[in-house]
Amino acid sequence: MAEPKSPSASGGRLSVARLIAYGLPGLPIGALGVPLFIFLPTFYSQEVGLPLATVGAILLVARLWDVVTDPVIGALSDRSRSRFGRRRPWMLAAVPLLMLSVWMIFRPPEDAGAWHLLGWSLLLYLGWTMIQLPHGAWGAELSDDYDERSRIAGARESCVVIGTLLAAGTPVFLGIEGDVRPGAALGALALALMVVLPLTVGTAAAAVRDHRTAAPNPLPWTESRRLLLRNKPFLRLILAYLINGLANGLPATLFLLFVEHVLVAPERQGLLLFVYFLCGILGVPLWLLVARRLGKHRTWCTAMILNAAIFAIVPLLGAGDADVFLVICIATGLCLGADLTLPSAIQADVVDVDTAQGGGRRTGLYFAFWGMATKMALALAVGIAFGLLDVAGFDAAGTNGDGALLALALLYAGLPVLLKAVAIGLMWRFPLDRDAQGHLRAEILRKDGEVNQETDPCSTDSRM
Structure with a gap:
């Protein structure tokens, strides 16, 4: 049977069926995010019995492991040649590794300790990279159109949010609101x-x-590094992406602790998470529509502004304010669709800058750097949050004084608002809009035509 065609460089649209099929791996990717950043730290500190600082340090080391694996996987997938493609073989090879690692780290033996958590975390993150990174690069290569890239990223990230939603709702589905x-x-x-x-x-x-x-013709490392450093939109985007990732990672890491110890409503943790991510899915079509009018970077900034304004009141909440916090989860959840979808679409555009400057189609390498930024931000969130809570004398398994609870509230919501403000400042005047991306694509097509003409033996001059 003939292999289905994908959009060409002319910017064709993926059918809805192909779009959904492409996005489906986002379900397990998203489902992994909730346990790794929300359930896992609390589980290993409260139920396994490891100290908070030890859990934070181990997860930080595991995420920093991606500093090695991400660029290697990205570069290798860019250079892969097979009848099955560049990206698909890596994703398929990762499945058994990730399944084994998930089982060992989510269902540890009774004698599991720090070394068990560290070793299996390293393997889990390697497998996750081998799926997530090629999946993102694959989507960026499916179309050259500015708005179609938003649609493709929206499909992928919607599946990520659905997976996150299902994982976040697991306590509700299991009927363990009281446990x-x-x-x-x-x-x-x-x-x-x-x-x-x-x-x-x-x-x-x-x-x-x-x-x-x-x-063709992979660049030498020195030339490759020079082009990376010359790509100003890339440098600005990845810095904003890292800062915004840290702003998102702090509340993700501390969510369970905040609801249990500040709001004193542990029985509502599952519901609050479920509502937040459900609203994230509902917000995706709205933000994609807005992005067609305002452009991707301005729409992303608008969502971050709304998110920060709403989240600024969270440090004022206390015991008995779970209903108010539910409203905040709805409002900030609606902003989530833009925060997840639009940066991914902008990433695909930034690769065009590198391609136009002669870097070749290094989508995997660029997505590796963005993957590193995402994971580093979340790793820093775990390390910073748990480390500072330990200094403040916070006890995850016991009672806490006003000072420790205030530290938790400020780390959960106060610091993220400040970080969002920095990311907004970086992205508001981002230079790569729809018109600029169109000019880049025209330049890339012109250079591709010249290369094809030079290598085509039938293109010799007829005037002889």
């Missing part, structure tokens, strides 16, 4: 991922076409 131990949720998610991982990755690989050959 919210993270270990119960982790055990159920491990079982679900054993089915969802191979099913979704296999469906995407079967239904959506991938480039079969690598870009």
Whole structure:
């Protein structure tokens, strides 16, 4: 059977069926995010019995491991050549590794300690990189159109949010609102991922076409580094992306602790998470529509402004304010769609700058740097949050004084608002809009035509 075609450089649209098939691997990717950043730290500190500072340090080391693996996987996938494409083989190879790692870290043996958490975390993050990074690069290569890239990124990130939503709602689905131990949720998610991982990755690989050959003539490292440093939109975007990622990572890491110790409503943790991510899905179509009028970077900034303005009141909340916090979760959840979808679409545009300057189609390498920024931000969030809470004398398993609770509230909401303001300042005058991206694509097509003419033996001058 003939392999399905994907949009060409002319900017064709993926059919809805192909779009959904491409986005499906986002389900397990998103489902992994909640346990790794919300349930796992609390589980290993409260139920396994490791100190908060130890858990934070281990997860920080595991995320920094991506500093090594991300660029390696990105560069290798860029240079891969096979009849199955550049990106799909990496994703398929990652499935068994990720399944084994998830099982060992989500359902640890009784004698599990710090070394168990560290070793299996390193393998889990490697497998996650081998799926997430090629998946993002694959989507960026499916179309050259400015707005179609938003649609493709929207499909992928919507699946990520749906996966996150399902994972966040696990305590509700299990009927354990009165017994919210993270270990119960982790055990159920491990079982679900054993089915969802191979099913979704296999469906995407079967239904959506991938480039079969690598870009020709890989650049030497010195020239490659020079082009990276000359790509000013890339440098600005990745800095804003890192800062905004840290702003998002702090509340993600501290959510369970904030609801339990500040709001004193541990029985509502599952509901609050579920509502937040549900609103994130509902907000995606709205932000994609706004982006067609305002452009991607201005729309992203608008969402961050609204998010920061709403979140600024969170440090004022206390015991008994769970209903107010539910309204905040709805409002900030609606902003989530823009925060997840639009930066990913802008990433694809920034690669065009590198391609136009002669870097070749190094989508995997660029997505590796963005993956590193994302993971580093979340790793810093865990390290900073747990480290400072430990200094403030916060006890995750006991009672806390006003000073420790204030530290938790400020780390959860106060610091993220300040970080969002910095990211907004970086992106408000971002130079790569729809018109600029159109000029880049025209330049790339012109250079590709010249290369093809030089290498085509039938293109010799007829005037002889």
